[in-house]
Amino acid sequence: ERVYLIRRGAVxxxxxxxxxxxxxxxxxxENSLFGVLSLLTGHRSDRFYHSIAFxxxxxxxAPANSVLRAIEEDASVGLLLLQGLSSRILQxxxxxxxxxxxxxxxxxxxxxxxxxxxxxVASEKGITIDxxxx
Numbered sequence: 001e002r003v004y005l006i007r008r009g010a011v012x013x014x015x016x017x018x019x020x021x022x023x024x025x026x027x028x029x030e031n032s033l034f035g036v037l038s039l040l041t042g043h044r045s046d047r048f049y050h051s052i053a054f055x056x057x058x059x060x061x062a063p064a065n066s067v068l069r070a071i072e073e074d075a076s077v078g079l080l081l082l083q084g085l086s087s088r089i090l091q092x093x094x095x096x097x098x099x100x101x102x103x104x105x106x107x108x109x110x111x112x113x114x115x116x117x118x119x120x121v122a123s124e125k126g127i128t129i130d131x132x133x134x
Contacts, residue, residue: 001035001064002035002062002063002064003033003034003035003036003061003062003063003064003067004033004051004060004061005031005033005061005084006030006031006032006033006057006058006059007059008030008056008058009029009030009053009055009058010027010030010053010054010055010119010131011027011051011052011053011057012026012051012052013025013027013028013034013049013050014050014052015049015050022050025049026091027054027115027119029118029119031084031087033084033085033088034051034088035064036064036084036085054132055130067081094114097110098111098114099111112129115133119131
């Protein structure tokens, strides 16, 4: 029922299934959106997600109906939303490509490359991924 925009920081978005298993569905960074399913479908979703901050996070949040009104009043708001969703779709496609049809070491290397690109901080010693992952 709310839309969230990460202004700073990194967030892990996950789902907990009936079996108790928790699966990470997205690693989000600044300028990423989440909570838009109910906005797009027009009804409350039966998919529940957990968001956990990896770093200090600054977010903007708004009720879904306020975001819909803003889109109706200003098309540029809708364009920004589409750009955010396109970014999430590309991230999802990259993760699917990374995790399928490869051996474990290749998947790990590909995943680390994605993390370097999306969350890495360059220094003289290389690239640091300052996230607590397991």
